[in-house]
Amino acid sequence: MPMIHIYLYEGRTDDQKRELAQAFTDDIQRIVGSPPEATHVLFHDMSKSDWAHAGKLASDE
Amino acid sequence: MPMIHIYLYEGRTDDQKRELAQAFTDDIQRIVGSPPEATHVLFHDMSKSDWAHAGKLASDE
Amino acid sequence: MPMIHIYLYEGRTDDQKRELAQAFTDDIQRIVGSPPEATHVLFHDMSKSDWAHAGKLASDE
Amino acid sequence: MPMIHIYLYEGRTDDQKRELAQAFTDDIQRIVGSPPEATHVLFHDMSKSDWAHAGKLASDE
Amino acid sequence: MPMIHIYLYEGRTDDQKRELAQAFTDDIQRIVGSPPEATHVLFHDMSKSDWAHAGKLASDE
Amino acid sequence: MPMIHIYLYEGRTDDQKRELAQAFTDDIQRIVGSPPEATHVLFHDMSKSDWAHAGKLASDE
Numbered sequence: 001m002p003m004i005h006i007y008l009y010e011g012r013t014d015d016q017k018r019e020l021a022q023a024f025t026d027d028i029q030r031i032v033g034s035p036p037e038a039t040h041v042l043f044h045d046m047s048k049s050d051w052a053h054a055g056k057l058a059s060d061e
Numbered sequence: 062m063p064m065i066h067i068y069l070y071e072g073r074t075d076d077q078k079r080e081l082a083q084a085f086t087d088d089i090q091r092i093v094g095s096p097p098e099a100t101h102v103l104f105h106d107m108s109k110s111d112w113a114h115a116g117k118l119a120s121d122e
Numbered sequence: 123m124p125m126i127h128i129y130l131y132e133g134r135t136d137d138q139k140r141e142l143a144q145a146f147t148d149d150i151q152r153i154v155g156s157p158p159e160a161t162h163v164l165f166h167d168m169s170k171s172d173w174a175h176a177g178k179l180a181s182d183e
Numbered sequence: 184m185p186m187i188h189i190y191l192y193e194g195r196t197d198d199q200k201r202e203l204a205q206a207f208t209d210d211i212q213r214i215v216g217s218p219p220e221a222t223h224v225l226f227h228d229m230s231k232s233d234w235a236h237a238g239k240l241a242s243d244e
Numbered sequence: 245m246p247m248i249h250i251y252l253y254e255g256r257t258d259d260q261k262r263e264l265a266q267a268f269t270d271d272i273q274r275i276v277g278s279p280p281e282a283t284h285v286l287f288h289d290m291s292k293s294d295w296a297h298a299g300k301l302a303s304d305e
Numbered sequence: 306m307p308m309i310h311i312y313l314y315e316g317r318t319d320d321q322k323r324e325l326a327q328a329f330t331d332d333i334q335r336i337v338g339s340p341p342e343a344t345h346v347l348f349h350d351m352s353k354s355d356w357a358h359a360g361k362l363a364s365d366e
Contacts, residue, residue: 001190001241007187093130113345125345136301264336272325
């Protein structure tokens, strides 16, 4: 606890994921008080053809 | 709001996803009243070897 | 297969969920060809204080 | 895009969720470049009797 | 790693969840080799009016 | 019902997934009483660069 699933467009680099994971874990420690080792972050890369908004695939926009 | 995650066997075409996204978004507008731009649909393609029913992988059936 | 998780604000009635479940299941049968008994829909009611957009809780808007 | 589901023990206050949502959204803007309005955060409160680690319910520890 | 989300009808007792968590964690250790402390299990209780199969709410059956 | 999503590092074999699916389904039948055909298990393979613990990507450890 806590556990984060984040869904984002594919193409984010490992460096960006590295920074996000550290930032989220720091936020949780600062705001909720959970020690870093309690936090898990799972990144789910999504193709733009697998994400629709307002009824349209993001790949069509 | 609302947000939909749909898990289905891989192999559905972009056209099928395009139609599904539009249909779900229309359903939600008609039934719940949410404007289309409030609705997100995320498609998660699953291999048949990653889906088990009744204790058996779908790829074994 | 397929499996749908839908997250929406709490307050939708059972009748609305009943209609959504039927509509989604019909869409999938029409567009993807899956028989109705293959489709599961799970509704997840969310409090507006558990949903943030653009950095703000929906309950604050 | 992006969409975050965060699972945490129940008992976090609205103020903590408000701060977390803002912090995550800021992190994403800074690191990935997504505008705040693209980011959704969904909070899922979990009872300690619904969370097990190492085979034990958190409520038993 | 690994992380399990299990969705089941509400009404399962803490004892049943306790047994399930232990059994899943043991299975994973035996089959995949992960040490118990690597495994998390999150239980999500679902009302029968929030679960539809074949287009019908489970509460209607 | 029940439905399991399990997230684990990629590299588990089909045989391991086959055994896990059977074991989880048996556990649920024994402990909760659900017939095997009610249980679905979805396996989600995760790259170590998509999984962070304590603020660090697993691929960095």
